[in-house]
Amino acid sequence: YSTPPPHLDFRAFVSALRSDNDLADIDAEVDPRLEVAAITRRAYELQSKAPLFNNVKGAHDGLFRILGASGGLSSDPQYPYRRLARHVGLPPTSSLGDFIDTMLSAKGKEPIPPVHVGTGPCKEHKLFGDNIDLTKLPAPLLNKADGGNYIQTMGINIVQHPTKPWVNWSIARAMVLDKTRLVGLIMKPQHIARIYEQWEESGKDMPFAIALGAPPIAVMVSSMPLPEGVTESEYVGALCGEPLELVKCETNDLYVPARSEIVIEGTLSITERAKEGPFGEMHGYSFLDEESVQPIYNVKAITYRGGNAILPISVPGRATGPDETHTLIGTLASAEIRQLLQENGLPVLNVFTPYETQVIWAAVQIDRKKLWTLKTNAEDFCRRIGDLIFRRKCGMQIHRLLIVGDDIDPFNFKDVIWSYASRCRPGMDEYHFEDVAAYGLVPYMSHGPGTKVTGGKVVANCLLPHEYNQEQLWVTCDFENGYPEEIKEKVLRRWTEFGL
Ligand SMILES: CC1=C(C(=O)O)[C@@H]2CC(C)(C)c3c(C)c(C)cc4c3N2[C@@]12C(=O)NC(=O)N=C2N4C[C@H](O)[C@H](O)[C@H](O)COP(=O)(O)O
Ligand SMILES: [K+]
Numbered sequence: 001y002s003t004p005p006p007h008l009d010f011r012a013f014v015s016a017l018r019s020d021n022d023l024a025d026i027d028a029e030v031d032p033r034l035e036v037a038a039i040t041r042r043a044y045e046l047q048s049k050a051p052l053f054n055n056v057k058g059a060h061d062g063l064f065r066i067l068g069a070s071g072g073l074s075s076d077p078q079y080p081y082r083r084l085a086r087h088v089g090l091p092p093t094s095s096l097g098d099f100i101d102t103m104l105s106a107k108g109k110e111p112i113p114p115v116h117v118g119t120g121p122c123k124e125h126k127l128f129g130d131n132i133d134l135t136k137l138p139a140p141l142l143n144k145a146d147g148g149n150y151i152q153t154m155g156i157n158i159v160q161h162p163t164k165p166w167v168n169w170s171i172a173r174a175m176v177l178d179k180t181r182l183v184g185l186i187m188k189p190q191h192i193a194r195i196y197e198q199w200e201e202s203g204k205d206m207p208f209a210i211a212l213g214a215p216p217i218a219v220m221v222s223s224m225p226l227p228e229g230v231t232e233s234e235y236v237g238a239l240c241g242e243p244l245e246l247v248k249c250e251t252n253d254l255y256v257p258a259r260s261e262i263v264i265e266g267t268l269s270i271t272e273r274a275k276e277g278p279f280g281e282m283h284g285y286s287f288l289d290e291e292s293v294q295p296i297y298n299v300k301a302i303t304y305r306g307g308n309a310i311l312p313i314s315v316p317g318r319a320t321g322p323d324e325t326h327t328l329i330g331t332l333a334s335a336e337i338r339q340l341l342q343e344n345g346l347p348v349l350n351v352f353t354p355y356e357t358q359v360i361w362a363a364v365q366i367d368r369k370k371l372w373t374l375k376t377n378a379e380d381f382c383r384r385i386g387d388l389i390f391r392r393k394c395g396m397q398i399h400r401l402l403i404v405g406d407d408i409d410p411f412n413f414k415d416v417i418w419s420y421a422s423r424c425r426p427g428m429d430e431y432h433f434e435d436v437a438a439y440g441l442v443p444y445m446s447h448g449p450g451t452k453v454t455g456g457k458v459v460a461n462c463l464l465p466h467e468y469n470q471e472q473l474w475v476t477c478d479f480e481n482g483y484p485e486e487i488k489e490k491v492l493r494r495w496t497e498f499g500l
């Protein structure tokens with residue numbers, strides 16, 4: 001059969017990274033205990049090639065190779081977002097704006113439900129019963145403070161609402177607990193937690209599947225905070241303009257992408273819980289006192305692709321070189337926030353969560369000419385935006401919003417911080433929200449001075465009062481804006497002649 005494009009087949013995605021010269025094949029034996037993760041973490045921080053560990057110590061029977069940094073920035077400074085572009089079939093020259101536009105391009109389109117096929121690559125090998133021993137798999141230890149080996153950091157957690165036709169795909173971490181059990185974070189208000197609550201009420205354990213090495217575009221949509229009730233696989237279909245091919249699980253009625261590398265299936269207990277973590281999380285901290293007690297995943301089957309299946313991993317941490325918890329979670333939340341604001345008629349051009357803020361802040365870029373027509377002021381405008389975003393799930397991970405003008409590029413942190421530093425007057429230009437749901441993982445919430453699950457959010461107005469109703473009263477003093485075109489052309493023409 002013809003090989004699908006990289007955004008629909010993880011192995012084709014790996015080959016594409018290799019042909020992009022953005023993959024390092026590591027055939028020497030590497031230890032899944034910390035060594036694999038340390039290499040991956042440094043690969044993020046140096047924006048090097050994605051490491052593919054073809055010889056993982058302890059791997060056997062085709063389980064497994066490990067790919068790190070699948071969503072990191074690419075090693076070619078000319079194409080920093082090429083690895084993200086490959087996830088969604090965009091050209092290597094794509095910008096983050098192009099990526100966000102693409103992820104929103106199916107909004108308003110008819111969903112395209114997946115099709116069910118009889119079999120697929122993920123069915124080439126099957127393990128049941130005593131053949132399942134998770135402690136014998138080379139599941140990686142990702143950080144020296146982690147409380148377990150996190151086998152699930154880049155797979156899709158698939159769960160179905162017990163009564164409604166809603167199948168949710170998301171990413172939620174899980175670590176090996178023992179031979180046949182995992183334990184993982186099930187955090188409100190995430191959809192996996194909402195659906196889990198329904199199963200608790202029904203009195204039955206929740207069937208689950210974790211599809212690792214799933215089609216890259218499906219991983220992107222799984223990391224996107226689509227509205228409640230939306231079946232992610234149908235949004236993927238609408239994005240692709242064609243249905244995704246799924247196969248049925250062996251031990252429950254869930255369906256998984258046929259081309260997945262590894263599928264772990266079973267039931268999430270509504271009674272058994274265990275200690276989970278500590279875990280190096282998306283803000284760059286691993287708190288040693290993390291008392292996370294979470295539901296237990298009882299594994300009933302593992303199926304996997306031949307030819308040495310590949311386990312993708314994410315090693316969250318400081319975004320000095322962003323990892324998937326920044327490039328996916330931040331960028332995709334930005335997309336949904338932009339959608340929400342534009343749907344509510346606000347003059348918003350783009351939204352982005354700067355990596356330098358560990359995707360805790362989001363810059364909201366305003367079309368100032370359109371702003372004038374609203375005949376509004378900073379207080380009303382900022383409160384309206386805060387009320388929309390801070391009271392919706394897509395805004396849950398954001399604690400500071402920066403309202404910036406269209407002279408500011410939200411994807412350029414130097415622009416964003418210049419306008420925040422110079423136009424947002426402390427004590428008058430920040431509008432606080434203490435009655436909204438907080439993001440509990442943010443260190444100043446989980447280990448801060450105040451409340452833990454509410455508040456700590458703010459909208460910073462980075463527009464001067466006159467920008468709300470007239471042209472800016474200043475010339476920006478930089479090369480781009482401070483000089484007439486003919487001077488700039490003359491300077492550029494003579495630049496090398498001057499030996500500058
Ligand atoms: C917060 C999360 C993580 C953490 O920081 O530890 C952990 C790290 C890993 C696994 C690497 C990770 C990666 C690599 C990516 C890309 C996303 C996440 C995670 N993990 C967490 C998790 O364990 N629990 C959680 O509730 N949400 C997580 N998200 C974010 C969600 O996937 C996202 O919010 C989706 O939108 C949710 O889907 P819906 O509910 O909207 O359908
Ligand atoms: K999702």
Ligand SMILES: [Mn+2]
Pocket residue numbers: 168169170191225226227228229230232
């Ligand atoms: Mn969802």
